[in-house]
Amino acid sequence: MVLATSSPSTGRKKQYKSCKELLLYFHDVIYNGKNKENATSAIVAAPEGANLTILAGNFHFGNIAVFDDPITLDNNFHSKPVGRAQGMYIYDTKNTYTSWLGFTFVLNSTDYQGTINFIGADPIMIKTRDISVVGGTGDFFMHRGVATLMTDAFEGEFGNLNHSYIDLAMDAKTVMLAIFLLFLISASSDAHTQKIRARKPCKHLVFYFHDVIYNGKNSRNATSAIVGSPVWGNKTTLAGQSHFGDLVVFDDPITLDNNLHSTPVGRAQGFYIYDKKEIFTAWLGFSFVFNSTEHKGSINFAGADPLMNKTRDVSVIGGTGDFLMARGIATLMTDAFEGEVYFRLRTDIKLYECW
Secondary structure (H helix, E strand, C coil): CCCCCCCCCCCCCCCCCEEEEEEEEEEEEECCCCCCCCCCEEEEECCCCCCCCCCCHHHHCCCEEEEEEEEECCCCCCCCCCEEEEEEEEECCCCCCCEEEEEEEEEECCCCEEEEEEEEEECCCCCEEEEEEEEEEECCCCCCEEEEEEEEEECCCCCCCCCCEEEEEEEEEEECCCHHHHHCCCCCHHHHHHHHHCCCCCEEEEEEEEEEECCCCCCCCCCEEEEECCCCCCCCCCCHHHHCCCEEEEEEEEECCCCCCCCCCEEEEEEEEECCCCCCCEEEEEEEEEECCCCEEEEEEEEEECCCCCEEEEEEEEEEECCCCCEEEEEEEEEEEECCCEEEEEEEEEEEECC
């Protein structure tokens, strides 16, 4: 493994000042077979022998849960939400409680507009745990940093209305790693954001990718398939309630124009999860894998995709080959949609860090 920084390492951990600090709570109520109306999360995949209404034995190993949790400024579940925490967690160890998290804070309040993206391991039994802030949009454009999680309340795995209710205190400290950003730390966060937004991208790319979802009849041509769904769904038909809980894996062709039959220049590979009951939204984790005369390498993306908006921004969180360590923003637009079988996304990529 090779780690690169913008300045030589001194051999000691650097002391960075955060340019922005936030303290937020989010509240998770997992579906238990009786609380569908109030649940904010649901098990969508489980190991063989387990089911989708009871967390599996062996420390829930193998359970995947999709969530759309309210975010509040205090630890009161009934306080007015300032946004939603949307994404997934996977229980990933058999001998203790740990999980892997991939999710986004979608903030829509008078104080903040935009998203913050998080990825990392969560050793749940430790009092405080750090995960990475890997990007953001809006007021959190291109932000990076660390979020410290603390389980603030826990009400078992079974019960009445508040089944598996968890408060997580999020102490998100966004730190700047590049030299010119460190130079701006003494400025206000607003000035910092405006400075980054004024930058011109070092690379600008536009691609299309085409998704054909398996529907029970098109296995030969399908490029994606439902691999996890809530107990009320199945794996050949997208679930009701805006497809909430459906987990889809895809391997889609990438083209330079909007013609599905054009020569592919690469593949879009990853997953999306429908993560809201009231409206169509998804959380994306995927890569563009290129193998053409013009581009070699990969670009990695993560973030929330509010599908009903005409354009949506997700974070470019890294890359390889021609896109080594690239970071930026990708603007998605649904360019075509044919029922629940085919859609085409126009992806406008602006990279602001190129090596």
